[in-house]
Amino acid sequence: xxxxxxxxxxxxxxxxxxxxxxxxxxxxxxxxxxxxxxxxxxxxxxxxxxxxxxxxxxxxxxxxxxxxxxxxxxxxxxxxxxxxxxxxxxxxxxxxxxxxxxxxxxxxxxxxxxxxxxxxxxxxxxxxxxxxxxxxxxxxxxxxxxxxxxxxxxxxxxxxxxxxxxxxxxxxxxxxxxxxxxxxxxxxxxxxxxxxxxxxxxxxxxxxxxxxxxxxxxxxxxxxxxxxxxxxxxxxxxxxxxxxxxxxxxxxxxxxxxxxxxxxxxxxxxxxxxxxxxxxxxxxxxxxxxxxxxxxxxxxxxxxxxxxxxxxxxxxxxxxxxxxxxxxxxxxxxxxxxxxxxxxxxxxxxxxxxxxxxxxxxxxxxxxxxxxxxxxxxxxxxxxxxxxxxxxxxxxxxxxxxxxxxxxxxxxxxxxxxxxxxxxxxxxxx
Ligand SMILES: [Zn+2]
Numbered sequence: 262x263x264x265x266x267x268x269x270x271x272x273x274x275x276x277x278x279x280x281x282x283x284x285x286x287x288x289x290x291x292x293x294x295x296x297x298x299x300x301x302x303x304x305x306x307x308x309x310x311x312x313x314x315x316x317x318x319x320x321x322x323x324x325x326x327x328x329x330x331x332x333x334x335x336x337x338x339x340x341x342x343x344x345x346x347x348x349x350x351x352x353x354x355x356x357x358x359x360x361x362x363x364x365x366x367x368x369x370x371x372x373x374x375x376x377x378x379x380x381x382x383x384x385x386x387x388x389x390x391x392x393x394x395x396x397x398x399x400x401x402x403x404x405x406x407x408x409x410x411x412x413x414x415x416x417x418x419x420x421x422x423x424x425x426x427x428x429x430x431x432x433x434x435x436x437x438x439x440x441x442x443x444x445x446x447x448x449x450x451x452x453x454x455x456x457x458x459x460x461x462x463x464x465x466x467x468x469x470x471x472x473x474x475x476x477x478x479x480x481x482x483x484x485x486x487x488x489x490x491x492x493x494x495x496x497x498x499x500x501x502x503x504x505x506x507x508x509x510x511x512x513x514x515x516x517x518x519x520x521x522x523x524x525x526x527x528x529x530x531x532x533x534x535x536x537x538x539x540x541x542x543x544x545x546x547x548x549x550x551x552x553x554x555x556x557x558x559x560x561x562x563x564x565x566x567x568x569x570x571x572x573x574x575x576x577x578x579x580x581x582x583x584x585x586x587x588x589x590x591x592x593x594x595x596x597x598x599x600x601x602x603x604x605x606x607x608x609x610x611x612x613x614x615x616x617x618x619x620x621x622x623x624x625x626x627x628x629x630x631x632x633x634x635x636x637x638x639x640x641x642x643x644x645x646x647x648x649x650x651x652x653x654x655x656x657x658x659x660x661x662x663x664x665x666x667x668x669x670x671x672x673x674x675x676x677x678x679x680x681x682x683x684x685x686x687x688x689x690x691x
Contacts, residue, residue: 271475287364342472345505553606663687
């Protein structure tokens with residue numbers, strides 16, 4: 262039976278670290294005689310001492326001294342890696358292992374199961390629905406995270422995209438990470454530990470679990486094994502997705518995702534003048550908008566239905582507390598959050614398109630240089646080769662740089678349409 266870490270593709274080192282930490286965390290709980298849900302924190306001193314020891318071990322490991330860096334449990338973790346490497350998958354798997362009644366992440370017990378399905382009472386997930394995570398949300402979260410775990414194990418807070426914390430939210434989090442309640446564990450996900458992604462002070466309090474970009478072979482293997490995708494399709498999708506597991510699965514399964522990708526990769530040969538360049542820019546922006554709308558439509562509807570059910574039912578527990586605020590207000594809040602998530606989804610979709618386009622020009626460049634490397638996009642390899650011959654390495658490199666500059670400009674808040682138009686003109690002129 263595959264355990265909770267089976268979803269992590271090509272991340273053997275990280276899985277090893279997390280397994281050992283989960284075992285260590287289970288040992289902490291055993292030492293405190295608190296495996297049963299009903300027995301909550303009777304003897305916090307033992308618990309604290311055991312965890313403090315574990316903390317020391319982890320801190321020593323991160324500074325490179327002779328302690329085994331794989332052992333030990335600590336209160337705060339950062340999962341880093343490129344998009345699609347499985348940061349949030351790793352954080353969820355680790356959360357499940359912490360809540361697992363066997364302490365291993367067996368994948369089948371109620372602790373594992375409820376964590377993975379998002380219904381465990383002691384696991385909270387913060388995913389920024391807008392472009393950033395605000396201070397109000399963070400303060401509320403920190404407050405709740407300080408309570409005693411109802412299941413008798415750990416309070417786990419997963420913060421996806423911790424690089425999108427506002428400064429104030431980061432400070433609120435820092436306070437909690439600096440003086441963590443004895444049973445609270447923070448799991449942060451970020452692209453890297455660069456100070457632009459995670460503040461130096463938060464970073465210094467966390468143990469880092471670096472994830473790699475999984476190889477195309479590892480991604481293809483999991484698509485075949487887990488999703489039952491045909492091997493040739495899996496190989497093509499894994500290469501085209503450039504190590505992004507979720508993207509590979511979408512390309513393999515969703516014909517519309519494939520069509521959007523085809524449209525993006527058709528751009529280079531359509532650039533014949535200023536008019537077509539500007540048309541291509543519009544098409545790219547509109548495709549990103551359409552993709553974003555499709556990707557959020559389902560969760561928007563689910564959330565609205567869930568909220569309406571909660572309001573209609575009068576609610577128990579968490580729902581009842583919120584219901585006092587009035588249903589109109591809640592629906593309005595939800596709409597606001599959904600709108601800001603849509604904006605973010607558009608940016609993400611546009612960025613994926615730009616990554617695909619960069620892959621094409623990278624293929625043209627490597628072909629012009631006669632570099633012995635496999636193309637990113639096998640299905641447009643011939644076209645990229647023709648481009649490489651026509652443009653020579655310098656021209657291919659200039660075009661690749663134009664795509665990368667466009668990504669950087671959008672990241673720096675240049676209006677996407679302007680950045681994309683500038684890029685298309687550069688791609689046409691060369
Ligand atoms: Zn389990």
